[in-house]
Amino acid sequence: SKIQVMKKQFSIYGYGNHYKNKIQPCLNKYNDIIIKNIITSRKVINEDDIFKDKLSNEDCTKYVYIATPIAIHEKNIKEALKCKKCNTIICEKSLTHNLKATKSIVKKCRENNVYLFESYMFNYHPQFIEIKKLIQKNINFKRSGTIFCRYTIPKINYKDHRNNND
Numbered sequence: 001s002k003i004q005v006m007k008k009q010f011s012i013y014g015y016g017n018h019y020k021n022k023i024q025p026c027l028n029k030y031n032d033i034i035i036k037n038i039i040t041s042r043k044v045i046n047e048d049d050i051f052k053d054k055l056s057n058e059d060c061t062k063y064v065y066i067a068t069p070i071a072i073h074e075k076n077i078k079e080a081l082k083c084k085k086c087n088t089i090i091c092e093k094s095l096t097h098n099l100k101a102t103k104s105i106v107k108k109c110r111e112n113n114v115y116l117f118e119s120y121m122f123n124y125h126p127q128f129i130e131i132k133k134l135i136q137k138n139i140n141f142k143r144s145g146t147i148f149c150r151y152t153i154p155k156i157n158y159k160d161h162r163n164n165n166d
Helices: 017-028 070-081 099-111 126-137
Strands: 008-013 033-039 063-066 088-092 115-119
Touching: 008 017, 008 070, 017 033, 063 070, 070 088, 070 099, 099 115
Parallel strands: 008 033, 008 063, 063 088, 088 115
Antiparallel strands: none
16 A cells, blocks of 8 residues: 655745745655645746735745745744734744844743744755764863864855855
């Protein structure tokens, strides 16, 4: 007999290039994930009624993924928390732009029994994995110390919003 897999419906905040080029192809690899809504301020031809400008209780899903600019993460998370079905929010790093906003969001998620995750792709970057191996290999419990690691992204020679000083 076949095991029936329950489909996970997601609401996505944001429809920028990062979502379209990185997140959506990743989600499309999983047969048990369905994108029910995409909440975006962009004007998109809405052939299948998937695009919304706001998440309503009727459209709400259990899982919400935030793929918008950091400046509006707090607003998006608070809006998602108004939906009673929502119990898991996955937000791109950085969660917010300051500690006060982060504490506020964490408090609201706890009050609503909502799981909050900050996706952080560099945890699985080969450089970080190698650092973890070095630390584990050289652990000495008789001494304590501090290791400072800085991860930088080399400047790419094309113009986009990250390299534009406007």
